[in-house]
Amino acid sequence: MTDSSDSQGPAQSPAQSLAGSPILQVRGLAKTYAGGFQALKPTDLEIRAGEIFALLGPNGAGKTTLIGLICGLIRPTAGTVSVGGFDHVRAYRQARALIGLAPQELATDAFESVWATVRFSRALFGKPRDDAYLRRLLEDLALWDKKDSPIMALSGGMKRRVMIAKALAHEPRLLFLDEPSAGVDVELRREMWGLVRRLRDAGVTIVLTTHYIEEAEDLADRVGVIAKGALILADDKEALMRRMGRREISLHLTTPLAALPHGLGDLPLERVDDGARLVYAFDARGEAASVSVLIRRLSAEGIEVRDLETRESSLEDIFVGLVGGPR
Amino acid sequence: MNPLGALAIYRFEMSRWFRTLTQSLLAPVISTTLYFVVFGSAIGSRMSAVDGVAYAAFIVPGLTMLSILTESVGNASFGIHMPKWSGTLYELLSAPVSWWEAVFGYVGAAATKSVLLGAVILLTARLFVAYPLAHPAIMLGFMVLTAVTFSLFGFVIGVWAEGWERLQIVPSLILTPLTFLGGSFYSIAMLPHPWREVSLFNPVVYLISAYRWSFFDRADVSVPVSLLATCGFMALSLVAIWRIFATGYKLKP
Ligand SMILES: Nc1ncnc2c1ncn2[C@@H]1O[C@H](COP(=O)(O)OP(=O)(O)OP(=O)(O)O)[C@@H](O)[C@H]1O
Numbered sequence: 001m002t003d004s005s006d007s008q009g010p011a012q013s014p015a016q017s018l019a020g021s022p023i024l025q026v027r028g029l030a031k032t033y034a035g036g037f038q039a040l041k042p043t044d045l046e047i048r049a050g051e052i053f054a055l056l057g058p059n060g061a062g063k064t065t066l067i068g069l070i071c072g073l074i075r076p077t078a079g080t081v082s083v084g085g086f087d088h089v090r091a092y093r094q095a096r097a098l099i100g101l102a103p104q105e106l107a108t109d110a111f112e113s114v115w116a117t118v119r120f121s122r123a124l125f126g127k128p129r130d131d132a133y134l135r136r137l138l139e140d141l142a143l144w145d146k147k148d149s150p151i152m153a154l155s156g157g158m159k160r161r162v163m164i165a166k167a168l169a170h171e172p173r174l175l176f177l178d179e180p181s182a183g184v185d186v187e188l189r190r191e192m193w194g195l196v197r198r199l200r201d202a203g204v205t206i207v208l209t210t211h212y213i214e215e216a217e218d219l220a221d222r223v224g225v226i227a228k229g230a231l232i233l234a235d236d237k238e239a240l241m242r243r244m245g246r247r248e249i250s251l252h253l254t255t256p257l258a259a260l261p262h263g264l265g266d267l268p269l270e271r272v273d274d275g276a277r278l279v280y281a282f283d284a285r286g287e288a289a290s291v292s293v294l295i296r297r298l299s300a301e302g303i304e305v306r307d308l309e310t311r312e313s314s315l316e317d318i319f320v321g322l323v324g325g326p327r
Numbered sequence: 328m329n330p331l332g333a334l335a336i337y338r339f340e341m342s343r344w345f346r347t348l349t350q351s352l353l354a355p356v357i358s359t360t361l362y363f364v365v366f367g368s369a370i371g372s373r374m375s376a377v378d379g380v381a382y383a384a385f386i387v388p389g390l391t392m393l394s395i396l397t398e399s400v401g402n403a404s405f406g407i408h409m410p411k412w413s414g415t416l417y418e419l420l421s422a423p424v425s426w427w428e429a430v431f432g433y434v435g436a437a438a439t440k441s442v443l444l445g446a447v448i449l450l451t452a453r454l455f456v457a458y459p460l461a462h463p464a465i466m467l468g469f470m471v472l473t474a475v476t477f478s479l480f481g482f483v484i485g486v487w488a489e490g491w492e493r494l495q496i497v498p499s500l501i502l503t504p505l506t507f508l509g510g511s512f513y514s515i516a517m518l519p520h521p522w523r524e525v526s527l528f529n530p531v532v533y534l535i536s537a538y539r540w541s542f543f544d545r546a547d548v549s550v551p552v553s554l555l556a557t558c559g560f561m562a563l564s565l566v567a568i569w570r571i572f573a574t575g576y577k578l579k580p
């Protein structure tokens with residue numbers, strides 16, 4: 001019996017490990033640039049297969065550096081990266097074949113047509129020609145009618161989408177989008193999010209950076225925050241919001257309150273707007289008194305509540321709390 | 328191995344060239360014609376034969392070699408410098424392409440252009456003068472060898488250069504003087520005493536002299552030595568490129 005269970009173990013594990021197992025493993029990855037500036041402190045990170053991971057952080061935090069290190073654009077000072085189990089130096093061919101990268105900087109071959117450039121990207125990654133796939137890709141990115149235009153004749157947002165198309169041309173398993181929505185209009189941004197979700201549903205793992213926190217809140221399964229070259233957290237978005245998010249009950253009073261009565265000293269109440277409002281704040285994990293108890297306690301002190309509203313903190317509030325405000 | 332990737336780079340580089348094919352080919356045709364009008368007809372008619380070869384014919388190999396050298400360095404350095412400058416190099420760096428596959432694409436395309444250009448110059452020259460061709464196969468071999476070698480060298484310069492001005496420094500400061508003093512328009516046997524010996528330190532002298540041998544079966548220097556020196560320079564450039572990719576020198580911060 002022990003024999004059979006032993007032989008079953010390894011046979012089952014690859015299939016089991018497909019979902020939720022790391023497609024990217026970063027160990028002690030660090031970068032000190034030539035000038036001596038440490039842009040990334042030794043960093044560990046795991047990205048699970050099939051998830052959308054949003055990397056947040058203020059300008060200059062080290063997001064692009066981290067992505068550049070993983071994708072082979074920057075020489076690591078220390079650390080290892082493995083993609084789908086392949087070391088990105090020793091097995092760079094297998095590792096890189098899995099990765100698609102749309103960098104932050106717009107860099108395109110101005111004179112090439114959209115069609116020629118995506119075909120080039122596909123071939124560069126060693127994939128045989130597949131015009132049907134590329135057509136679908138350009139259609140998905142609303143670029144199909146521009147396929148014969150030279151890239152220099154496109155708008156900035158279109159160029160951004162061309163770079164995403166190039167990144168996807170070889171059907172990568174792990175896609176890096178460094179600020180994909182920068183310069184893309186609202187409507188197309190929504191469409192792009194749709195595409196990102198569809199890619200995820202198709203099994204592509206996505207790591208994106210963004211300065212639009214609502215984007216991360218909307219899209220991401222997990223969120224990482226980098227500040228001053230250190231990955232200060234990487235967590236499930238829901239868990240993060242539960243753990244760090246705050247809930248607030250804002251109580252509008254009929255008559256402004258000069259001071260908080262001593263009888264309410266045990267409650268996390270704050271007097272705002274010159275006593276016109278009381279704010280009852282608690283972190284999402286903390287036990288909250290029920291609203292009715294709260295109102296009863298207030299009326300016991302002769303405080304009359306005219307209106308109340310509740311608010312849950314967003315990822316943005318959490319972010320601001322962590323890094324002291326996005327710049 | 329990623330042959331598709333290597334081929335994609337090669338195709339990309341060639342298509343860039345084909346877009347400007349008219350200029351690419353017209354320029355050397357015009358300059359060759361000018362050389363022949365000035366040196367071949369105007370001056371050449373007053374010159375005696377060099378080593379028993381009519382002067383107009385004598386300058387054909389040198390002129391061709393001159394163009395191949397400058398075009399190889401120019402094409403290859405531009406080819407890699409352009410993506411470095413524009414930022415599109417990120418794609419090559421992130422692609423599953425080995426250094427020699429990248430070299431095949433960039434250097435192969437640059438060398439192809441130079442060889443095609445050399446052929447165009449030889450054909451244009453043919454309109455002015457009926458030069459002999461003693462060893463056609465060796466002539467072609469020399470052309471390809473030189474084109475590849477100097478394209479490799481150009482690739483190194485393209486990576487090394489930071490900015491377009493620097494890209495011009497090596498060609499204009501070193502290569503042009505060397506080629507002009509390399510006996511394109513004269514036989515070093517024609518030089519007076521000290522300059523003749525000094526010229527023997529110029530590698531281009533060997534290149535042109537050996538190439539001329541494939542036309543006229545006559546050389547100032549030893550052809551095998553020239554061949555060996557060229558191969559040596561090629562090996563040196565290859566090692567430089569291998570190191571560049573191994574260390575990320577000027578390619579990756
Ligand atoms: N090649 C380089 N040489 C020296 N320092 C660099 C280099 N590239 C980036 N840096 C520095 O490293 C730090 C991190 O830069 P990085 O581009 O990773 O930031 P980021 O998080 O992507 O910022 P942003 O949101 O503005 O894109 C910055 O302080 C930057 O100045």
Ligand SMILES: [Mg+2]
Nearest residue numbers: 063064065104
């Ligand atoms: Mg960045």
